[in-house]
Amino acid sequence: KAGVTQTPRYLIKTRGQQxxxxxxxxxxxRSVSWYQQTPGQGLQFLFEYFSETQRNKGNFPGxxxxxxxxxxxxxxxxxxxxxxxxxxxLCASSFFPLAGGNDEQYxxxxxxxxxx
Amino acid sequence: AQSVSQHNHxxxxxxxxSLELGCNYSYGGTVNLFWYVQYPGQHLQLLLKYFSGDPLVxxxxxxxxxFIKSKFSFNLRKPSVxxxxxxxxxxxxxxxxxxTPLVFGKGTRLSVIA
Numbered sequence: 567k568a569g570v571t572q573t574p575r576y577l578i579k580t581r582g583q584q585x586x587x588x589x590x591x592x593x594x595x596r597s598v599s600w601y602q603q604t605p606g607q608g609l610q611f612l613f614e615y616f617s618e619t620q621r622n623k624g625n626f627p628g629x630x631x632x633x634x635x636x637x638x639x640x641x642x643x644x645x646x647x648x649x650x651x652x653x654x655x656l657c658a659s660s661f662f663p664l665a666g667g668n669d670e671q672y673x674x675x676x677x678x679x680x681x682x
Numbered sequence: 683a684q685s686v687s688q689h690n691h692x693x694x695x696x697x698x699x700s701l702e703l704g705c706n707y708s709y710g711g712t713v714n715l716f717w718y719v720q721y722p723g724q725h726l727q728l729l730l731k732y733f734s735g736d737p738l739v740x741x742x743x744x745x746x747x748x749f750i751k752s753k754f755s756f757n758l759r760k761p762s763v764x765x766x767x768x769x770x771x772x773x774x775x776x777x778x779x780x781x782t783p784l785v786f787g788k789g790t791r792l793s794v795i796a
Contacts, residue, residue: 599783599784601786607788608772608786608787608788608789609772609774609786609789610786611783611784611785611786614783621781622781622782622783624783656725656726658726664776664782664783664784668714668733668734668778670716670728670731671728671784672728673718673725673726673727674725675724675725676725
């Protein structure tokens with residue numbers, strides 16, 4: 567079956583702009599999580615959506631937001647971009663929610679965001 | 683706060699050497715444990731996972747990991763590494779109950795030289 571897909575793969579934005587990233591989970595998966603990966607901080611959890619509801623949110627400012635649609639596809643939005651937002655943004659999907667579910671996550675290739 | 687520590691930032695080994703990468707987590711309770719690998723230019727993929735049962739788990743490509751509850755550890759091992767094992771390895775933990783996200787360690791970069 568097809569894996570997790572993310573669009574776009576690469577993005578260059580300038581400070582102050584906003585950006586929307588998209589993630590399509592594996593067919594049948596209802597949980598989608600987003601992570602920010604940087605060389606200094608590693609992988610940091612942004613948020614998780616399950617059946618269109620945000621189940622958990624990481625320690626990121628309110629400029630980072632997300633949503634999930636009825637077909638389980640998810641988007642994340644970053645407003646008022648800062649230079650420090652440059653990172654690889656990873657999406658992962660699973661059938662069950664992360665916590666409490668004995669399940670594993672499948673990761674997409676990521677969107678490389680560069681803020682200039 | 684929950685945390686996951688990977689002791690080695692960068693490990694360099696010769697082919698056929700044995701590998702052990704350390705992973706410790708900071709919180710108690712019942713946990714699910716994972717090792718993920720990220721090969722150069724590729725996306726994260728699961729190496730192995732532990733949910734319950736035998737604390738010695740075997741994964742893909744000859745990797746295994748041992749869960750030692752008393753030490754809050756989940757170390758990754760491979761008896762004989764190959765050049766193709768060059769990658770970044772991430773340990774991740776989530777609590778089985780409650781509503782906690784998956785917490786990753788900062789990763790260990792493994793370079794295997796011929």
